[in-house]
């Protein structure tokens with residue numbers, strides 16, 4: 001067939017973790033998988049799960065790699081990253097393993113980058129789409145965000161044990177659904193506007209299909225997955241939702257692009273009120289506000305009902321903003337719309353006034 005238009009020479013791209021393995025009991029595969037990357041490892045375990053997982057991880061690695069297990073201090077700070085780098089050098093490690101929640105995993109990724117070593121990521125909750133990404137958020141010692149750091153590559157392996165995730169509180173899984181909910185809406189906005197993804201170029205078609213698949217998966221299986229999680233069971237719905245929260249959303253956001261929902265999340269984080277709420281809970285509010293900005297009332301109602309079915313917030317009071325004064329909302333809108341912010345990836349111009357109006361509809 002003849003294509004008459006001029007060829008599109010805009011580079012398009014996508015990025016992926018090297019390998020992804022998900023199963024009930026997947027921790028048992030850690031040793032044989034790790035052996036593919038080296039003979040000596042340092043494994044950083046989240047302090048919250050160190051006592052719970054120390055024996056299982058040591059047993060899984062035994063006979064495959066020589067491993068030193070380290071308890072994470074709690075923060076993903078330059079100090080913690082430096083300590084892990086030093087420990088890995090002392091142990092002459094050939095690979096780094098991180099297990100736990102976001103901060104322990106980000107510390108591991110950043111240390112692996114500094115050492116130039118392969119990294120295995122073992123998320124023990126599915127509360128966000130960070131595990132597969134080539135991004136780490138660095139904090140100051142006082143817990144405030146210092147900066148985001150972009151890593152040259154995604155993790156070599158992401159190993160997800162759904163039995164562990166099913167035993168964690170269901171609120172984490174719900175928050176991960178909130179983060180995954182944003183993926184389609186933001187990627188689709190970037191597709192329409194031609195905005196760049198995390199590789200500073202528009203995504204390939206596959207990125208948008210993965211984002212769409214992510215949305216369809218959480219809509220279909222979200223509520224059932226939470227019930228399985230309540231029962232501590234990694235059933236078929238939970239398996240599908242964990243894959244959506246971690247793998248599909250991870251590829252979808254990095255390769256498809258981000259927009260209003262996360263910009264509004266960043267704005268909400270300016271308020272002290274929301275600090276006890278999880279990333280994905282605030283992102284869900286960002287998705288709802290984004291649909292209001294676009295005037296998509298039918299889609300808004302559909303997504304609001306979905307959020308209720310998966311225990312996600314639908315009003316500002318649900319994320320701690322009980323007293324939504326105009327001053328507070330103006331602060332959120334200003335941060336969300338600052339020059340160069342990802343909200344400008346939307347296919348329509350978005351003003352502070354538009355964000356303010358949308359937020360007022362969520363009071």
Ligand SMILES: [Zn+2]
Nearest residue numbers: 128129179283
């Ligand atoms: Zn997110």
